[in-house]
């Protein structure tokens with residue numbers, strides 16, 4: 338049996354254990370400490386010195402705490418990209434608010450500025466109030482059209498929370514994803530660009546927001562010698578052990594980004610010219626995806642087979658592939674939720690597939706994947 342090729346696996350750089358050992362040696366085995374501070378400093382240095390980063394237990398927790406600070410509560414609406422992983426939208430529900438889903442446009446596969454504007458105008462007309470926040474996603478590492486989205490958000494004075502969970506290392510017009518909105522979430526889950534075994538971060542625009550994030554992430558304790566609480570808090574801080582893994586991973590982040598981009602290039606070169614298959618790529622030089630996952634779109638009428646046919650054949654030869662995210666407006670749990678769109682994300686879900694793209698994969702692994710498609 339062939340060795341299993343996975344979609345995207347954790348990929349250690351070799352220095353992670355040194356930071357964990359240090360944490361044990363100094364007994365910093367708690368949800369704070371030198372690794373947490375060091376990891377946050379590394380992330381800030383990587384993104385942009387103007388932002389402030391707070392390491393948390395997950396990307397989902399980061400989205401939750403951003404929405405808490407944006408004042409989202411029962412009766413509010415929050416605009417969210419429909420074509421995404423459920424974690425982008427679930428925290429809206431944690432707070433008793435309602436999502437409003439926006440379709441993708443076909444260049445970046447991310448939030449359509451046209452439908453975003455349409456939705457804001459219509460929600461104000463229907464509910465008499467503005468949505469509380471806008472959550473665009475940089476899906477598969479591809480930057481959303483942030484200029485147009487920020488223009489609309491500024492025009493209506495609605496805060497933007499970027500979901501950059503998959504986009505560490507991606508850039509839009511030379512600016513790193515995660516530095517456009519009032520807030521941005523990052524994820525260090527096992528399958529993302531870098532991992533802390535599980536974790537995330539909230540990127541904040543101001544130091545005050547960062548302090549407030551830490552406050553909420555550590556049970557919202559008032560400044561008193563005893564435990565006094567004036568707000569509902571959460572236990573969302575990253576542990577010093579996980580942050581040690583993160584510090585080691587930051588040393589290889591550039592390599593990971595370069596490797597995922599090289600894998601994308603190899604897929605492009607190998608699959609170019611196969612009728613009915615297109616490899617998703619940067620739509621213009623404004624976009625510089627980290628190519629977290631390389632995705633293909635299959636037109637069965639031309640190719641003679643569907644993306645599901647490919648997925649099943651891959652599985653037979655011990656290769657993991659995955660359909661594109663099923664849009665949130667099609668999910669049973671979000672049935673009846675307002676949606677503004679034109680079928681773009683539904684068509685992508687119908688025709689698209691993610692190929693193995695982990696930075697630890699070899700060129701031979703990629704060629705084995707390509708061979709299955711060529712043999713269809």
Ligand SMILES: *Cc1c(COP(=O)(O)O)cnc(C)c1O
Nearest residue numbers: 395396397422424502524526537
């Ligand atoms: C992974 C992911 C998240 C959530 O991150 P976790 O760290 O797993 O909580 C949010 N949004 C998107 C688009 C993701 O891919």
